[in-house]
Amino acid sequence: MPLPDGSASINFASSGHSGLSQRHFIGNTSAMGFHHVAIAIHDTKANYQFYTEVMGFELVKTVTAPTPEGGYSKHFFYSTGQTSSGEQGMIAFWEIHVESLEGFETNLNKGAGLPWWANHLAFDAPTVADFERHRERWRAHGQTVLEVDHDFCRSIYIRDPEGNTVEFCLTTRDFTPEEKAHALELLLDPNPPMEKTFGAKIWQPEGDPILLPSG
Template sequence: MGFHHVALATSDTAATHHFYTEVMGFALAKVVTSPTPAQRPGEHAGWSKHFFYDTTGAGVTSGDVSGEGGLIAFWEIHDAGIGDSFPVDINAAAGLPWWVNHIAFDAPTRGDLDRHRDRWRSHGHTVLEVDHEFCTSIYIRDPSNNMVEFCHTTRPFTEADRARAHAVLLDDSPELDAHTPRVTVHHPLPATANA
């Protein structure tokens, strides 16, 4: 079963929209405007925009997107009870390094991964590529400083993978994997490449 959507707050709707449509290649699917729930009984609520992007990149004109990869959604909040200076970087808010919490989107083929990488680079992003042995991932950060990833699975999981997963999941001092991830940094493409 896939997920329906992941939702995050944003403090800059225009930058978020540009990033998720132009840089990520997703299609705006739906915007819901509604009152926010009151924080305390009798308190006046504000309002919000909850906007959704189809992560398949195909839009929703072909029908139901549920089960096709899901949606990513964002909240623009206008509510005095919540305020307007809340953290939108999920790692900073949790006191964690930038690489911990992130959102990974599927790149079904290596060619898809390369196209995403090149689109990111053409938009001026430095792209971090990591070969994790069972998958290859590319990473950048969105306007809220949240890390996003496209990931291409390079081989199926084996019974040995599953057995090791069960063996080390609750182990407080597991043996570390033998594979050292190979990291490649791809710098932005020259401005002439965008023309």
């Protein structure tokens, strides 16, 4: 039910979800972004070429240091540009030289036994022009691009040299109070209703997109 300040609350005890607080406030939170996410890689050269040329990011800092396991590491920081909220985005990668760690899996989904779409890195595309510019740059570099309309946002996807899925995402509208309340209701629902799937298309490096059926 609505609270006096206009936010929402849900009585989890009455819905059988006694493990959570009975009152959960929606909204009134301070904005917070990631400083960076760090991922281990194997092919530093291919990674650099991909994230600078294909993604359009800039390598801004490399930190070298010994590791507790006896080897050493390089830690690469790439600027992803400024987000729609004015924050400076970054992503980082590890090149790890430790004999006991050789052969580790760098594909996040493969290592977890998950499909390609589960774990992924989504970067902000603040405007339609930015979104389309990223998509066309990907295509110009020979990438086949999946584009999906999620209703509240539009996304494009490809994979990096380690096999990890990367995304540029354009937010197309604000969330409604009803959506926020419904999100909390679905949080622990063992039998949630299925939502409509929205349109998707495949962009080859050249030519018109291939439309995929929606349901």
